[in-house]
Amino acid sequence: MSTVLVTGGxxxxxxxxxxxLLADGHDVRVLSRRTAPRVPPGxxxxxxxxxxxxxxxxxxxxxxxxxxxxxxxxxxxxxTEVEGTRSVAAAARSAGAHxxxxxxxxxxxxxxxYYRAKRAAEIVLEQSxxxxxxxxxxxxxxLIEMFLAAPFFVRTKDMRFQxxxxxxxxxxxxxxxxxxxxxLAPDFGGPEILTITELAETRREVTGRRARLLPVxxxxxxxxxxxxxHLAPGHHDGSGTWRQWLEAGx
Ligand SMILES: NC(=O)c1ccc[n+]([C@@H]2O[C@H](COP(=O)([O-])OP(=O)(O)OC[C@H]3O[C@@H](n4cnc5c(N)ncnc54)[C@H](OP(=O)(O)O)[C@@H]3O)[C@@H](O)[C@H]2O)c1
Numbered sequence: 001m002s003t004v005l006v007t008g009g010x011x012x013x014x015x016x017x018x019x020x021l022l023a024d025g026h027d028v029r030v031l032s033r034r035t036a037p038r039v040p041p042g043x044x045x046x047x048x049x050x051x052x053x054x055x056x057x058x059x060x061x062x063x064x065x066x067x068x069x070x071x072x073x074x075x076x077x078x079x080t081e082v083e084g085t086r087s088v089a090a091a092a093r094s095a096g097a098h099x100x101x102x103x104x105x106x107x108x109x110x111x112x113x114y115y116r117a118k119r120a121a122e123i124v125l126e127q128s129x130x131x132x133x134x135x136x137x138x139x140x141x142x143l144i145e146m147f148l149a150a151p152f153f154v155r156t157k158d159m160r161f162q163x164x165x166x167x168x169x170x171x172x173x174x175x176x177x178x179x180x181x182x183x184l185a186p187d188f189g190g191p192e193i194l195t196i197t198e199l200a201e202t203r204r205e206v207t208g209r210r211a212r213l214l215p216v217x218x219x220x221x222x223x224x225x226x227x228x229x230h231l232a233p234g235h236h237d238g239s240g241t242w243r244q245w246l247e248a249g250x
Contacts (some may be wrong), residue, residue, distance in 0.1 A: 001025040008069030017170035050084030060091035069102040085121035089128035098131040106229040111212045111221040149213035156218040156226040164190035168238030189232035206246040
């Protein structure tokens, strides 16, 4: 079994992933900026900040694998993604650890700022000299729920998503930990491609909650969403559906 550090181990994906790694018998470390993060019994918390690099070498030292899922789409986006990945990759290279970076489907052909930061981080990792894997996944159900629960959500005509259950992504990541680094792994997509209107309608049927969708023209990066560049139509990997996720009350 391996020693595995999960950056972003306190986040949406990390909270699903850490228990699976522990169940597989790995020695699991969770990186967090918080002083006393809540981690599952058996995991060890490491304090660190990928953006500043503080605590990263110590957390990575002695690891076989780093699953790099720390990210901040709202603040210090580029620094966190790019400089953070540089810091994680440099520490992994020194430690001889394999870095598995969690990215997003379509980042190599998308104009959305956060996705451009993800692509820049992929390149940093690829050129770092560390053993690497990039896993690009489609949007998590939690993100779709956040979109639809917002006061309004801007949608272009025919905007579609292929959302996936983080539990499925987490389960797939455990297989990548156990195997040699493939470099860019095949995309990982959800089981269905649905329009935002269908997603909102299913949510209304199951939960009674209504979403407010605001039609906008497909200009700028919204054109890339309208064109479906974030979709992986050849990769229906996750098995959990949006309806099942909603019915489970998550
Ligand atoms: N959400 C989606 O739909 C989706 C789809 C495909 C891929 N992804 C990718 O999957 C990864 C995980 O996403 P998520 O939705 O689980 O994210 P999340 O819930 O927002 O969690 C992000 C985590 O990053 C940590 N973090 C943020 N800034 C940090 C810093 N400077 N130093 C150290 N840790 C930091 C936070 O930990 P602390 O607050 O404890 O420090 C938090 O646990 C991301 O790389 C994302 O791009 C997401």
